Amino acid sequence: MYRINRSSNSIQRLEEKSFSGLGFREREHLQEWIAKQPGVLGEDLLIIQKEFSGFNDTQERLDLLALDKQGALVIIENKLDDSGRDVTWQALKYASYCSRLSKSNIANIYQQYLDRSQPGTKAEDLLSEFFDNQDFADITLNKGVTQRIMLIAANFRKEVTSTVLWLLNFKVRLHCFRATPYAMGDELFLNVEQIIPTQDTEEYMIGMAEKAQDDIEDQVEQKHRHVIRREFWGRIIEAMNATPSSLYQSISPGDSSWIGAGSGVGGIGLHFVATRQYGRAELYIDRPDKAENEYIFEQFMARREEIENVFGGVLEWEPLEGRKACRIKAETPGNIFDREQWESMIQFMVDSMYRLELAVKGPLREIWTARRSQLAPGVVGE
Incomplete structure (x- = not known):
């Protein structure tokens, strides 16, 4: 990545860094940045909970829980410098847990989040606003198997990318984002890039996944x-x-x-x-x-x-x-x-x-x- 210098009509290379080398932590920093600016993931998302642990008989916590403009739940998992080997399995578990959440469950989860971050704000009001001022009663949330997964890391292991690409063939709605910190002197920069599926081929890959699934269903x-x-x-x-x-x-x-x-x-x-x-x-x-x-x-x-x-x-x-x-x-x-x-x-x-x-x-x-x-x-x- 380069910085443009107008005065000298030149570009200056930014130095690629690691999160750990800069002293950043997954929960305290990357998670907070995304929570405050979810648009960095390329679309309008509404963060409704952090460190969500509302699963029966388990102490597991997902990093961020969001809604997209179609009312689908989005499970967001952050892994700093390395994705680890088990992030796909972890995220799939969370997606399965979240598939059971009803509309009222989601409103209550969001209200709990707002009670901590914006006391006095009503979840139903902000949900209505996010969904283009629809009446809350008319909003559909978490319908069927519409849950989505977003994985964020500086580097993804091959076993993760291979699994993600395979899962796409089965219409699992899964995105991988590479988050890279850069430095120039005392200035720090963050680049977040969607790598799977790449944005310019996403529609094509979705079409191929649908065809692959249709072929499988047809064979059965x-x-x-x-x-x-x-x-x-x-x-x-x-x-x-x-x-x-x-x-x-x-x-x-x-x-x-x-x-x-x-x-x-x-x-x-x-x-x-x-x-x-x-x-x-x-x-x-x-x-x-x-x-x-x-x-x-x-x-x-x-x-x-x-x-x-x-x-x-x-x-x-x-x-x-x-x-x-x-x-x-x-x-x-x-x-x-x-x-x-x-x-x-x-x-x-x-x-x-x-x-x-x-x-x-x-x-x-x-x-x-x-x-x-x-x-x-x-x-x-x-």
Whole structure:
């Protein structure tokens, strides 16, 4: 750090010092400076307590307790020249303790602080003023897991910075500030710099942390979905094999949203599909050529009345505009992830598949025999 000398149009290097070398102490000096000027941490903070020890069954004390403009509690820990190894664990404990504080608890804590520092001042009045003159009744404090942690030290050990960076991936709201004293003659200076996350990358790091957490949650959810689907498809296959149909006898449960069995014609399958919105049985026509799929679908459509009579009900006929495939389906509302709906979904899907197989088996054989005769000599078509 340098001091600008206007008269000589030059800069003069300030001498970096240590707090201990200057005779400063953590509680008597650094803590007091921050308490009197919390804006040094880069935002508007309201200090509501020093040396807070209002935790059940423990004598531990956190250095400073504050509120930010969003009503979140901010745990501030000061460590002078060295962060120590355990500051993150210590601060996390304090944050967990403070997560239980209610709005009235916070007002009482602040009032106790004011009774010592500003006798006669009411906590609710200063809280209202800090929150842009809102009525105290309308102010929300310490909602959910909004607690924040600020660590201040001249030097941070690698095990601390590594832990902090890792915790950021889990949306723990944690900041590290490097506090450095400087001297020039008898003049002393203090520089407080946010180093994790750096101010110019904070928004990016928060975004990355949110993405990382979303990815973790998605992995957990995906694993859960896979387990549920395998169990559901196992039940479906068991129920299907209890019918006279042999369609699914060689099929194993999967973890996708569908399972399928062949119809005897390549690219045309009899599939079960189940999602959060529906369960269905379908004939899915998905050969490599779109025009051929449309031709086969049209041949089925020409025999729609016959097929639905054998099926014993109305089917949904979908040419799937804009896609290569076509399908014929029977569908019911349902949610595969709600086990209470499984019995009705499985009954509908298995019954529909059994009847759909009977209804399309003959027409498919005849349609495909006619189609093969149209193919060039030597082309198998399967």
